[in-house]
Amino acid sequence: MTQSTIVQPGQAVASPATQSRIQSHQPQTIAANAATIADSVAISETARALADNPNISHEATPQRSWISENAHSDPIWAEKAAYELAKGPDQPLLDISGLVDGSGPIRYTGTGQPVTAESKAYFEQEASRVASERMALYQSEKANGTPAAEIVDKLIAYMDRQPKRYLEMMPWRPYG
Numbered sequence: 005m006t007q008s009t010i011v012q013p014g015q016a017v018a019s020p021a022t023q024s025r026i027q028s029h030q031p032q033t034i035a036a037n038a039a040t041i042a043d044s045v046a047i048s049e050t051a052r053a054l055a056d057n058p059n060i061s062h063e064a065t066p067q068r069s070w071i072s073e074n075a076h077s078d079p080i081w082a083e084k085a086a087y088e089l090a091k092g093p094d095q096p097l098l099d100i101s102g103l104v105d106g107s108g109p110i111r112y113t114g115t116g117q118p119v120t121a122e123s124k125a126y127f128e129q130e131a132s133r134v135a136s137e138r139m140a141l142y143q144s145e146k147a148n149g150t151p152a153a154e155i156v157d158k159l160i161a162y163m164d165r166q167p168k169r170y171l172e173m174m175p176w177r178p179y180g
Contacts, residue, residue, distance in 0.1 A: 075156040082152035089159040090142030094131045096173045114175030123173070130170040138162060 071089075075082035098119065102108030109118040117123065141162055145155045163176055 069160060072153070072157055072160060075153040079152060082156055086142060086152045086155040086159065089156060090139050091135075093135055094174055096127055097175055112173050114172040127170065127173050130167065134163075134166060134170070 071085060075085050096119075097113040099111045099113045099116075103110050111118050112123070138159060141158060142155060145158060150158070163171070166176070
């Protein structure tokens with residue numbers, strides 16, 4: 005007959021053998037074990053480069069966004085989406101909870117960085133440039149007879165190439 009244990013919610017359970025191993029580990033042993041485990045994980049060269057330097061720019065996820073999927077499945081929706089992507093002004097996404105509860109400044113939701121006069125000026129300058137270029141791209145593609153779904157894809161690709169700082173202020177997440 006096996007011995008059963010009643011476990012209450014929030015209660016951890018370990019076998020007697022595991023309990024003795026847990027109790028015998030010192031912090032440095034745990035750190036050494038974590039390093040050994042980390043050394044045994046295999047990742048691609050691209051992943052290693054990104055892990056070593058998170059500021060390396062990389063290509064956008066090759067999968068289509070839900071916006072692109074809808075555009076390719078519904079030509080009427082694609083026309084509307086292409087136009088809205090082209091004309092819609094970019095706006096920063098702001099966290100005002102610090103302002104409401106008095107604990108701090110307004111922050112960019114995507115980064116947690118406080119909104120400053122410099123960051124506002126940067127965003128406004130970039131938003132103006134991006135809006136102008138995005139509309140020019142849309143008009144050029146329309147004049148060339150490009151299907152609306154392809155225009156949507158080109159507008160998404162255009163946005164994906166914008167500066168990381170700018171995209172994080174909105175934040176831009178077409179694949180989410």
